[in-house]
Amino acid sequence: MRAFLAAAIVAVPLFAAHPALADTPSGALTLSRSVDGRGHTVATLFCDPDGGTHTSPKPACDLLREIKGDLGRLVSNPDVICTKEYLPHRVTAFGTWEGRPVRYTRTFGNRCEMTAVTGAVFNF
Incomplete structure (x- = not known):
């Protein structure tokens, strides 16, 4: 029991000395979007x-x-109705979420279709 108590007393200041650990984001992603294959917004x-x-x-x-x-x-989103306009929006995401790697790539027929699926994620 003494060994546990001693270890706890030593460990508390170590965690308190590293407040940056609490500020580490659970998600860190780089997102990109291109329209009709021209340029990228990141x-x-x-x-x-x-x-x-x-x-x-x-x-x-x-x-x-x-x-x-x-x-x-x-x-x-079933409440969103999009036109059949074709102006492809290609989106990519890479990074980490809670320590797991994230990789995502998808092409949507137009901006409305992209937003209906990805919400605010690629609206930047």
């Missing part, structure tokens, strides 16, 4: 705490938290 997204260069990190992170960072689990 943003970073950090979750918990929410931030990065993404213009709406909170709604994007809220969606990612719902799906536990697995972009493959994204489904189309």
Whole structure:
């Protein structure tokens, strides 16, 4: 019991001395979007705490938290109706979510279809 108590007393200051550990985001992603194969728009997204260069990190992170960072689990919002316009939007995401690697690539027929599936994640 004394050994446990001694170890606990020594460990507490070690954790307190490293507050950066608590600030490590649960998600750190680099997101890109290209329209019709021309140019790329790139943003970073950090979750918990929410931030990065993404213009709406909170709604994007809220969606990612719902799906536990697995972009493959994204489904189309049934309340969104899109036109048949064809202007392909290719999106990619890579980084980490809770220590797991994230890799996602998908091409949507247009911006509406992209937003119906990915919500705020690629709207930056």
